[in-house]
């Protein structure tokens with residue numbers, strides 16, 4: 612079987628290798644074999660291949676890929692609640708393989724008729740949006756939050772979820788062509804102006820919110836973008852950084868932290884799985900699966916590329932200004 616293997620860190624399109632590896636053996640007791648169908652490429656995957664993700668670099672060699680959807684191909688002894696043919700999202704971080712054995716409890720069963728392209732994106736972004744919206748700061752209908760990279764998959768989910776709950780969103784994108792999509796998703800206000808000028812953005816934010824206090828800022832970019840958010844946030848407000856798309860550490864002037872009681876904290880979905888508890892996590896995924904089935908919680912797909920052309924897929928996923936996600940499909944999907 613084929614797998615993407617990383618033997619050194621660097622530009623993903625140049626670094627990844629598609630290697631022939633032995634098929635996994637029959638699953639051990641308590642395990643299942645998952646045949647991968649659709650493999651998602653997220654910014655975190657690209658950062659990890661560059662050695663820029665997490666606290667430390669993963670030991671080499673490793674198989675990347677944080678997200679995919681597959682089909683159960685074999686079941687080990689003692690596994691209940693799963694059957695051959697079930698569609699699952701594997702809760703593992705080495706998804707870019709054709710087949711893999713995993714512990715049965717790491718196979719999240721999905722509805723049989725779920726759209727497979729959408730299902731390959733179910734694990735990370737929708738739950739992140741839900742957790743950022745509901746589990747950081749208590750917001751009431753009518754309150755305001757702001758976010759950057761608002762046209763990303765996370766950002767667009769968040770806009771939709773906030774609109775359903777009557778929470779106002781001030782959305783920042785980095786290009787004019789992304790404004791309309793965020794507006795259509797339900798964004799209360801959207802701007803592509805004054806992104807690197809903190810003072811100008813504060814003025815824009817006041818105009819767009821009518822001067823309402825902004826209690827929560829969601830930062831996917833880091834660097835100077837964090838400072839821009841801090842300057843427009845209400846006193847006592849919270850910035851949650853959950854990504855470093857700029858490749859730079861968050862910058863924030865200490866005067867916000869000391870004199871304006873602004874809080875800067877981080878969010879990682881992996882911690883949320885533990886912090887939120889089993890019931891909240893299960894309810895979130897059930898609700899997301901319903902939204903996907905209904906077509907309300909979907910992510911645009913820019914390109915679907917065969918797994919064999921993974922280098923091309925990496926290059927496409929690394930492009931700015933994409934119209935949606937870049938996904939890879941295995942022969943099992945096509946066949």
Ligand SMILES: NC(=O)c1ccc[n+]([C@@H]2O[C@H](COP(=O)([O-])OP(=O)(O)OC[C@H]3O[C@@H](n4cnc5c(N)ncnc54)[C@H](OP(=O)(O)O)[C@@H]3O)[C@@H](O)[C@H]2O)c1
Nearest residue numbers: 739760762763764765831853854856857878879880931932
């Ligand atoms: N902490 C967590 O647990 C967690 C979980 C899921 C996702 N995330 C993070 O959420 C963020 C969005 O992920 P996604 O999968 O939703 O993204 P996505 O759909 O792939 O979209 C990428 C977004 O990033 C913007 N972007 C790319 N490079 C940028 C740069 N240098 N400066 C500013 N903006 C840039 C793009 O803008 P254009 O469209 O203009 O190119 C686009 O809005 C990422 O940082 C990801 O790591 C974090």
